[in-house]
Amino acid sequence: MIYCILTLIVSFAVSAALMPLCMRLAKRFNIMDRPNTAVKTHLSAMPYLGGAAIFAGIIISLTAVRFISDFPSGTLYTLRGIFLGSGIIFLLGLSDDMAPLDYKLKFFIQLVAASVLFRYGISIQLFGNPILNYFFSMLWILAITNSFNIIDVMDGLSASAVMMCAFFFFMVSLPSEQIYVNFASVAVFGAAAGFLIYNFPPARIFMGDTGSLTLGFIMAAVSLGAEYSSVHPIGLFAPLVILGIPLFDVIFVMMHRARRGLSPFRGSKDHFALRMLELGFTREQVLFRVSVTGAVMGSGAWLLTVVPMKWAVVLCGAGLCAGIYLAGWLSVIDVEDF
Numbered sequence: 001m002i003y004c005i006l007t008l009i010v011s012f013a014v015s016a017a018l019m020p021l022c023m024r025l026a027k028r029f030n031i032m033d034r035p036n037t038a039v040k041t042h043l044s045a046m047p048y049l050g051g052a053a054i055f056a057g058i059i060i061s062l063t064a065v066r067f068i069s070d071f072p073s074g075t076l077y078t079l080r081g082i083f084l085g086s087g088i089i090f091l092l093g094l095s096d097d098m099a100p101l102d103y104k105l106k107f108f109i110q111l112v113a114a115s116v117l118f119r120y121g122i123s124i125q126l127f128g129n130p131i132l133n134y135f136f137s138m139l140w141i142l143a144i145t146n147s148f149n150i151i152d153v154m155d156g157l158s159a160s161a162v163m164m165c166a167f168f169f170f171m172v173s174l175p176s177e178q179i180y181v182n183f184a185s186v187a188v189f190g191a192a193a194g195f196l197i198y199n200f201p202p203a204r205i206f207m208g209d210t211g212s213l214t215l216g217f218i219m220a221a222v223s224l225g226a227e228y229s230s231v232h233p234i235g236l237f238a239p240l241v242i243l244g245i246p247l248f249d250v251i252f253v254m255m256h257r258a259r260r261g262l263s264p265f266r267g268s269k270d271h272f273a274l275r276m277l278e279l280g281f282t283r284e285q286v287l288f289r290v291s292v293t294g295a296v297m298g299s300g301a302w303l304l305t306v307v308p309m310k311w312a313v314v315l316c317g318a319g320l321c322a323g324i325y326l327a328g329w330l331s332v333i334d335v336e337d338f
Contacts, residue, residue, distance in 0.1 A: 003069045004170075007061045007183050008190040015057030015194025022049035023198075023205050031098055033206050046203065048097045050195050051211025055090050057191030058218065059083065062183060078180045081120025082221050088113040089145065089217040093210035107142065113217060114141040122224050126236075141220040147246035148216030150253065153271045155203035156287045159196040161245045161294060162215045163189050166222070168242045168298030172305055173226040181225040188218055201283040219243065228305050234312040241301035241319060245294055248272065252327055272326075275333040 026032060026047030034045045062079060092109045095101060114137065117123065123137040152158035166189040173181035192215065198204045207215075223243065228235040240247065249272050256270045276286045300319060304312045 003065050004182055004186045006068075007065045008186040010064055011057040011061035011187045011190030012194045013057075013190075014060045015053050015191040016197055017194075018053035018056055019050060019195065019198045019205060022053045023047045025049055025052075026205070031208075033208065047205045048208040049210065050199060050205040050207040051090070051093055051097075051209070051214055054191045054195050054207060054211045055086070055214050057194055058086075058184075058187045061187045061190065065183060075179045075183075078120055078122060078225070079184070081117055081122055082180070082184060082218060084120075085113040085116040085221065086214055086217050088116065090210060090214045093208065093213040096213075097208040097210050110142050110145055110213075110217075111138060114138050114145075114220075117141060117221055117224075122221050124224065137224070140224070141217070143250070144220035144223065144243060144246070145213055145216040147243070147250045148219065149209060149212040151246045151249045151271070151273070152207065152212040154273045154277070154286065155201040155283055156196055156199050157273050157290065158207065158212050158215070158246075159192045159199055160287050160291050162219060163192045163196070164245070164291060164294030164298055165219055165242050166192070168294075168301060169219070169222045169226060169239075171298070171302055172228065172238060172242070173222075181222050184218060184222050188215060188222070201287070216246070231306060232309040232312060234309055234316065235305040237316055238301040238304045241297050241304065244297045244319070244323070245290060248323060248327075252330070256331070272330050275330045278333050 026049040031048045032045040033048045062083075066076065066079070088109065092101075092106060092113075096106065118134055118137055124133050124140060126136070127133050148158050148162060151161055166185045170182055170185035170189070173185065195205075195207060195211070199207065223239040226239070228238045252272055253270055273286050273290070276289070277283065281289070297319070300315050304315055307315070
């Protein structure tokens with residue numbers, strides 16, 4: 001546990017310490033997010049390199065703890081896969097922040113990075129057929145990677161969501177032998193917390209695709225390493241619940257765009273957080289509610305892995321009903337009036 005705490009401290013310190021430098025570099029090299037479309041919600045140009053400091057915090061903290069602790073060889077091998085895959089995603093996000101890339105190219109590169117995880121044994125293992133395992137692993141990794149990018153529409157939102165997810169993946173993974181989940185989770189938590197200091201409303205820097213895609217990718221890798229079904233198979237739904245906030249926004253946005261005949265890849269203001277702002281909540285109130293909801297969902301996910309099956313079914317049913325009710329409540333906002 002002491003090494004997990006050390007990883008958390010180092011990732012937080014590195015991320016927070018590098019953030020001012022990233023702000024200066026972003027301004028120096030004109031890596032800025034300008035409010036030049038109706039979709040943008042900020043009023044002035046913002047530095048776009050927060051993701052670089054986040055990534056540095058994660059990689060430096062995990063590398064440091066590797067040299068002072070006795071990691072099993074299997075853990076080092078798995079972390080190597082995360083390093084390589086997330087490095088590809090980091091470069092993809094950085095390129096996209098500097099000059100927007102075609103979404104088809106972005107998906108292809110994400111598929112390459114996801115295949116790296118599969119090569120290092122980080123994958124869904126539900127089927128006897130390796131082709132099926134590969135297909136559903138790619139689908140899962142790409143969905144989670146992009147969900148944190150999609151939810152990054154408001155100051156502090158993506159960072160707050162990923163911190164909740166990282167914390168509860170850590171909690172669920174504590175009894176397991178997949179040590180990489182423990183360390184990767186606390187590294188993500190610390191780096192996101194260091195960024196949140198500068199991104200909490202009013203934000204001074206954005207994480208950009210460099211941060212949101214990288215964090216989503218690492219969360220996808222982490223979600224594939226914990227043990228969920230040792231008590232009963234319903235526990236397999238735990239990662240869906242932990243990642244429920246970004247996944248809810250993806251499904252919610254895609255459904256509304258499809259209903260209005262819009263491309264699922266175009267930007268729009270139909271995200272749940274922006275609808276809450278339209279309802280009169282402040283940004284701080286939205287972040288508080290998202291964090292509390294994430295904590296409730298994470299606690300529920302942990303319970304799914306330890307309670308008897310009948311109670312797990314009740315928890316899943318209650319969560320599904322709550323999600324449907326929330327979607328209906330938010331749908332009354334007419335986004336076309338934004």
